Amino acid sequence: MGTVAHVLAVNPVPARSQMGSSLGFHIILACFGIALAAVTMTAEWIGIRRGDAAALLLARRWSKVMAVLVAVGAVSGTVLSYEMGLLWPGLMGRFGAAIGFPFSMEGIFFFLEAIFVGVYLYGWQRLPPWAHWWSGMPIVAAGILGAMSVVAANSWMNSPAGYTLSHGKITSVDPWSVFFSASTPYETAHMVLAAYMVTGFLVAGVYAVGLLRGRRDRYHRLGFAVPFTIAGIAAPLQVMMGDIIARFIAHNQPVKFAAMEYVTDTARDVPEWVGGIFINGHVYLGAAIPAFDSILAGFSPHTRVIGWDSVPPAQRPPLVTLIHLSFDLMVGIGFFLFALAAWQGWWWWLHRRLLLTPWFLVPSAVGGVAAITAMEAGWVVTEVGRQPWIVYRVLLVSQAVTPSSGVPVTLAVILVLYAILTAVSIGVPVVMSRRWRQGTAAEEEAEQVPYGPSPAWASPAGPAPPPAAPGASSGSPQAP
Amino acid sequence: MSPSPQAIAVAAILILVIAAYALFGGADFGGGIWDLLAGSAERGAAPRGLIDESITPVWEANHVWLVFILVLTWTAFPPAFAAIMTALFVPLSLSVLGIVLRGAGFAFRHTAQRLQMQRLTGAVFAAASLITPFFMGTVIGAVATGQVPVHPAGNVLAAWTSPTAILTGFLFVAACAYVSAVFLVLEARQRGLKDLVRYFSLRATAAGVLTGALAGGTFAALPASAPYLYARLTGIALPLVAISIAAGIAVLGMLRLRRYHGLFLRVTAAIAVAAVVCGWGLAQYPYVFPTSLPLATGSAPTGSLEAELVVAGLAVLLVAPGFALLYFLQQRRMLTEAESDASLRLAAQPEPAPPGQPAAAPAPAGTRITTALVLAMVAIRAIRDAFSRTHRR
Numbered sequence A: 001m002g003t004v005a006h007v008l009a010v011n012p013v014p015a016r017s018q019m020g021s022s023l024g025f026h027i028i029l030a031c032f033g034i035a036l037a038a039v040t041m042t043a044e045w046i047g048i049r050r051g052d053a054a055a056l057l058l059a060r061r062w063s064k065v066m067a068v069l070v071a072v073g074a075v076s077g078t079v080l081s082y083e084m085g086l087l088w089p090g091l092m093g094r095f096g097a098a099i100g101f102p103f104s105m106e107g108i109f110f111f112l113e114a115i116f117v118g119v120y121l122y123g124w125q126r127l128p129p130w131a132h133w134w135s136g137m138p139i140v141a142a143g144i145l146g147a148m149s150v151v152a153a154n155s156w157m158n159s160p161a162g163y164t165l166s167h168g169k170i171t172s173v174d175p176w177s178v179f180f181s182a183s184t185p186y187e188t189a190h191m192v193l194a195a196y197m198v199t200g201f202l203v204a205g206v207y208a209v210g211l212l213r214g215r216r217d218r219y220h221r222l223g224f225a226v227p228f229t230i231a232g233i234a235a236p237l238q239v240m241m242g243d244i245i246a247r248f249i250a251h252n253q254p255v256k257f258a259a260m261e262y263v264t265d266t267a268r269d270v271p272e273w274v275g276g277i278f279i280n281g282h283v284y285l286g287a288a289i290p291a292f293d294s295i296l297a298g299f300s301p302h303t304r305v306i307g308w309d310s311v312p313p314a315q316r317p318p319l320v321t322l323i324h325l326s327f328d329l330m331v332g333i334g335f336f337l338f339a340l341a342a343w344q345g346w347w348w349w350l351h352r353r354l355l356l357t358p359w360f361l362v363p364s365a366v367g368g369v370a371a372i373t374a375m376e377a378g379w380v381v382t383e384v385g386r387q388p389w390i391v392y393r394v395l396l397v398s399q400a401v402t403p404s405s406g407v408p409v410t411l412a413v414i415l416v417l418y419a420i421l422t423a424v425s426i427g428v429p430v431v432m433s434r435r436w437r438q439g440t441a442a443e444e445e446a447e448q449v450p451y452g453p454s455p456a457w458a459s460p461a462g463p464a465p466p467p468a469a470p471g472a473s474s475g476s477p478q479a480p
Numbered sequence B: 001m002s003p004s005p006q007a008i009a010v011a012a013i014l015i016l017v018i019a020a021y022a023l024f025g026g027a028d029f030g031g032g033i034w035d036l037l038a039g040s041a042e043r044g045a046a047p048r049g050l051i052d053e054s055i056t057p058v059w060e061a062n063h064v065w066l067v068f069i070l071v072l073t074w075t076a077f078p079p080a081f082a083a084i085m086t087a088l089f090v091p092l093s094l095s096v097l098g099i100v101l102r103g104a105g106f107a108f109r110h111t112a113q114r115l116q117m118q119r120l121t122g123a124v125f126a127a128a129s130l131i132t133p134f135f136m137g138t139v140i141g142a143v144a145t146g147q148v149p150v151h152p153a154g155n156v157l158a159a160w161t162s163p164t165a166i167l168t169g170f171l172f173v174a175a176c177a178y179v180s181a182v183f184l185v186l187e188a189r190q191r192g193l194k195d196l197v198r199y200f201s202l203r204a205t206a207a208g209v210l211t212g213a214l215a216g217g218t219f220a221a222l223p224a225s226a227p228y229l230y231a232r233l234t235g236i237a238l239p240l241v242a243i244s245i246a247a248g249i250a251v252l253g254m255l256r257l258r259r260y261h262g263l264f265l266r267v268t269a270a271i272a273v274a275a276v277v278c279g280w281g282l283a284q285y286p287y288v289f290p291t292s293l294p295l296a297t298g299s300a301p302t303g304s305l306e307a308e309l310v311v312a313g314l315a316v317l318l319v320a321p322g323f324a325l326l327y328f329l330q331q332r333r334m335l336t337e338a339e340s341d342a343s344l345r346l347a348a349q350p351e352p353a354p355p356g357q358p359a360a361a362p363a364p365a366g367t368r369i370t371t372a373l374v375l376a377m378v379a380i381r382a383i384r385d386a387f388s389r390t391h392r393r
Helices: A004-009 A013-050 A053-087 A089-122 A129-158 A175-179 A184-212 A218-252 A254-261 A291-297 A321-351 A356-365 A367-386 A407-438 A442-446 B005-036 B045-076 B078-087 B091-110 B115-144 B164-192 B194-225 B227-233 B238-257 B262-284 B301-329 B342-348 B365-392
Strands: A161-165 A168-173 A272-280 A284-290 A389-391 B285-291
Touching: A004 B045, A004 B091, A004 B285, A013 A053, A013 A089, A013 A129, A013 A184, A013 A218, A013 A367, A013 A407, A053 A089, A053 A218, A053 A407, A053 B078, A053 B091, A053 B194, A089 A129, A089 A161, A089 A389, A089 B045, A089 B078, A129 A175, A129 A367, A129 A389, A129 B262, A161 A356, A168 B115, A168 B301, A175 B078, A184 A367, A218 A254, A218 A321, A218 B194, A254 A272, A254 A367, A254 B285, A272 A291, A272 A321, A272 A389, A284 A389, A321 A356, A321 A367, A321 B301, A321 B365, A356 A367, A407 B091, B005 B045, B005 B115, B005 B194, B005 B262, B005 B301, B045 B078, B045 B194, B091 B115, B115 B164, B115 B262, B115 B301, B164 B194, B164 B227, B164 B238, B164 B262, B194 B238, B227 B262, B227 B301, B238 B262
Parallel strands: none
Antiparallel strands: A161 A168, A272 A284
């Protein structure tokens, strides 16, 4: 191949960084796309079932936040589809035919989600309560199925299957085997649970802050309890799932597992390192639990764990310290969140009321940020741990990266733009909540969100009628 | 080697999706362009309000079309996708830049309270609406003129800076403005805003004439820059080109005479755009890149192509009922702005709030703790058993 010399000259680090930062940003919004509808609908269900105005108000406000986050997520998702080609033409040119199918399925679910988000947001007033509730159901389903489709594509990169190569060119594809590659069930379940944990703990965290500030009315208690319960159910499942996945990776991607656990040489009685920095073959500042890694990988100290000595140095992942510490961070936060959920569950079981002491609420308030950190750390583990491969043991990252110059420029621009988008996705809900707290009902109803409930066209008052002058706005309810 | 029927079918679907994006996305971008040209805050308030009203509900769907175009291209024609993305890195990156800026401006302008902030986000949104279609146009121009090498070694500036490609970029911008203005005439009419009907009629006519002129200019440049495409456009694809021209003139005529039925005008304008996109697709046949990359060698294995056909079928099967529901609810006026939350707020607010909820009498704590201990012991026992069993093995 004539291009090999050129490809080797290309530095994939800027492209990797750009992909990593775009994905790391989008995945947070994706979590809300996957799980916020379920949280909102739970509140609505309580509201309708018990005639609870506070729950209905929460559901309505969360649906507005959902509109903002889905709008931003649509943008960052589109950017990612571009980047698949702009940054990795070597991957798409060779394997686009295989990896395309899961992405196409995702497209359908994204479409469905977009339609029903529209129905759900516009339908608050006129649809009968239960019909409105059911109109949210497709969002929940499409969110989960869409997440599974995209993660299936990533799973395929970890355990490629369902295609035949001849002379470096794909000659046949079995889309079904591509979609359900060996890693798919593990990765998709892990991600969907993570999405529910991130969303649940983050929303609960917002109301935990409110409760800490002394706003202890039913509105805030429910706003805390509903998302916390959902995330709290996901947390123990996630811990279990994580344990199963670790064993699967030890089996399926042993070199990645070796990097996660500092396994230098294939051996039995492998210790489990907690923390620690790996320099020149030594682990510093870490605590080793004797034989525990072997026990975790195969329920017995005599389990043989494959080390990274099994492959030549060029095929080992870089930055093992980063991989290991990210893994430890993810596991640690996972157990922390599980403990929080268990604590609240225990209290509820004993006393049948919410535990709302500062000792519990302060860690709960940071639970969402912690969950996001854990999820990002998990993606670092799986993505950096797959290096230097982009398709595990089939295609190197350096073979896939674009030969175009200019990636450092787009990387810089993307970082700036995503800083702005982050400000938008945090700023808009914050501004809205401030208005909810301080403003009057008339202001709230005049509030606009992207393609969300918008005031009827009445007077050409301008793009966004300033809420300070509710008279100029047109939101007078047109009750039938 | 002639292309497989599956490849032809997927290519046809791809062209249809591109036409849909040109139409819906084009109207959306065009809205941003008219927003940009609407003048000062006071003068432009009315048209800007109308634009905002009509873009808002459909904004998200337009991204879906674009994502489908990307995914379809990389699944069905991977080598072409890789080549385009490598050679046209610069214009594609700039069009993404536009998309991100539009998104940020769009999401934020609705909540921006101060006028200055609104102006800034509005300007960002509008400017981005100009950038994105222009650079997308240059990409299409580069592909159509066959300037994209099949195995590019990096950026190919010459591919998208040829006069034809640049003209195509301007043509895209003008076409977006045209489609959007036509739709906005109808939006204004539905709302009984006579001034705005006149306002956008005038602009639709101007944009239509400009689009026609630019299309003529691009066409005149084709014999030199893309002889194959020119021959096909004046050959087999000529009927489609003629339909597009006729529909375009018909729309302008109806606007001028102010005699039109809403649906009819909309459909005619849609035909004007869709026919020319389909004509371009037909003119390219049987090439992905005219004369350098034929469909037969540039397409994916049959398995992927058939999967894409199934996906397209599924999309129709799943998405069409969704759209039907949306349309049905909209027609029945079931989808309106949220009612005032005042009643909910009142109902939710006043509550003396005893921190404990009226609880169903909990079972005595003693029994609960005992149960928990028993459960914990059973669990520990079970885990131990599991371990010892593997041990023995």
